[in-house]
Amino acid sequence: MPAKKNLPKNNARAKAVAPKIMLLLSFLRRSPRCIELALQTAAARQAELIVLFVLDEEVLKTVTKKLTEDGWIGGKPSEQFLAALRQEYREQAQAKIQEVEKAARLKGISVKSFSREGNLVKEALALRQQEKIDLVIVTRRKRSRLSRFLFGSAVADLMMQAPCPVKVIDEE
Numbered sequence: 001m002p003a004k005k006n007l008p009k010n011n012a013r014a015k016a017v018a019p020k021i022m023l024l025l026s027f028l029r030r031s032p033r034c035i036e037l038a039l040q041t042a043a044a045r046q047a048e049l050i051v052l053f054v055l056d057e058e059v060l061k062t063v064t065k066k067l068t069e070d071g072w073i074g075g076k077p078s079e080q081f082l083a084a085l086r087q088e089y090r091e092q093a094q095a096k097i098q099e100v101e102k103a104a105r106l107k108g109i110s111v112k113s114f115s116r117e118g119n120l121v122k123e124a125l126a127l128r129q130q131e132k133i134d135l136v137i138v139t140r141r142k143r144s145r146l147s148r149f150l151f152g153s154a155v156a157d158l159m160m161q162a163p164c165p166v167k168v169i170d171e172e
Helices: 032-045 057-069 079-106 120-131 145-151 154-161
Strands: 020-026 048-056 111-118 135-140 166-170
Touching (some): 032 079, 048 057, 057 079, 111 120, 154 166
Parallel strands (some): 135 166
16 A cells, blocks of 8 residues: 655645735825826736725814814814714715725726724724735825924835835825
8 A cells, every 4th residue: 555645735726816905095195196006006916906095083183273273163163063074074085985996896906995094004004914915005295395304204104114015106
């Protein structure tokens, strides 16, 4: 009787896993140029497109502060006002996600979308790890170097912390 050889339990060829590209969007980062580049890159690499729209709480606070300082709303904004602003933000996020999903599907690109509330960098890094993202594509808002130095840059933070390449598309 011949000796049994140790064969791997799964003798089938390992399936090649499609790369995953994250398109990182937010209220301030949703340029058509960046979206188109993400779609083109996903199509060229036969990658799955992961769309993440982050509802950044800091933006809501900044908008509320600006409206208060400029006299559009008085004193401390009501909870009702903040809830309405947050709801408008969510609806805009959902509309943008649906727009990107439709464009991806028309190009035959597999797409999965997420909407999260919180800090842009933290949410992007968490989803990058969860979904095993290979490349992140994000828009960088046009700001002065002084502004970036004084107030920091979420995109720069993401580039330093992400364990994968981050492609930055500067707004024109």
